[in-house]
Amino acid sequence: MIKLISFSSLFAVLCLSANSFADDTELYVFESTARSGSRPQVLIIFDTSGSMDSNFKTDTPYVRGDENVDKGGTLKPKTKLFYTRSSSNIPNSSSKQFFLHEVNGCDVGEKYLQDYGMFTGYIREHKYVGENGTWSEIPLTDGSGITQVDCYEDIAEKNYYNNNTNFWGFPVDGLGTSATPIRYTAANNSSTPAQIDDAVAKAKLTNFGIGQPITLYTEKYINWYHSSKVQKNYSRLEIAQRVIEDTIVTTPGLILGFRYLTIMMVITVMVGELFMEYLLLMKHQKTNC
Incomplete structure (x- = not known):
């Protein structure tokens, strides 16, 4: 109901x-x-x-825009993206609860981070448990070990650009090894609609979209939030x-x-x-x- x-x-x-x-x-x-x-x-x-x-x-209020971007308006690779599950517990700038923008494959969220300094979505990291590659919930402690992040919103929108992090495609579980990771089923501008639909179907076999959403914040937002205003x-x-x-x-x-x-x-x-x-x-x- x-x-x-x-x-x-x-x-x-x-x-x-x-x-x-x-x-x-x-x-x-x-x-x-x-x-x-x-x-x-x-x-x-x-x-x-x-x-x-x-x-x-x-x-x-927070001054929107004017984030840590390059000449093309994209967040710089070493920009820290802090994260939390609750807006009542926003980490401060000394927290280890962050990952770098260069590993953020959530393309849908990029414009929101650039314009508003925050984005909420179903976000996961890729990691290997033993030699089994899986997209898992982000740890709410130390994010320094995170090597790749993506979001369900990209899957729902059939967006395969992955914020130009390292590979175009859609998330997949169970492929590759820790030495040679395979995180995505390939998809690009040359892919047919059937190929894209197949890659999206595989992505929906992961746990993206299940669990609790995560809110990302830029360094600028974090510094503003914890400042004297x-x-x-x-x-x-x-x-x-x-x-x-x-x-x-x-x-x-x-x-x-x-x-x-x-x-x-x-x-x-x-x-x-x-x-x-x-x-x-x-x-x-x-x-x-």
Whole structure:
């Protein structure tokens, strides 16, 4: 049974103002939704009554863009990508809970990291247990041993570029050796639709899309998050909109659509009560406040 969660922007402000514009992506993405084909469904209600225009002082939000990129706008290979399963436990810059951008094969997430400094998805690392190659959940301790990372979102989108890390194709288990690893079934611009479909079918035999999602953060975001911030006055509605926007744009696993806004949401306007309903789709219920 689908469970819907709804809250006004005032509720969002009160719950999230402690972290001031920090993301809360685990509110929307939950275990096993990806492989079931049933994406998260969320009901978000923004109250646009006069009280939402009132201001209060809070931390300035993260400045999007201007990440550690090269001349082509791509994150530099040695950029650290920190990761966590919970936005209430974001690692600091001295944490070993990171891997380098040069091993990140999640192509779908690249643009989100460049533009917003974060991305949430079903992310795994490839490793050999004995001589059996397998895509496994990322360890929430020390990421220094991670040699290749990819995400279910690439499989779902049939995206085989792997962020140009080392090989084009789709993840596969059980091939190669620790000395000569084979992490992917080859696919490229010359592949036929049948070849791509076959490679995707093999990728879906792995455990991608199963387990808990991971949120990645750039070094710049991590440094901002744990820094002392300047405070400014913002309206309650401005804060709520920024929090929800950051969550939505960095979580592509949601089914989203819209009627008239340019952020991916389904919106119903309740004219009589002067508030908007932002209808997203979610299967589980969770709130953090």
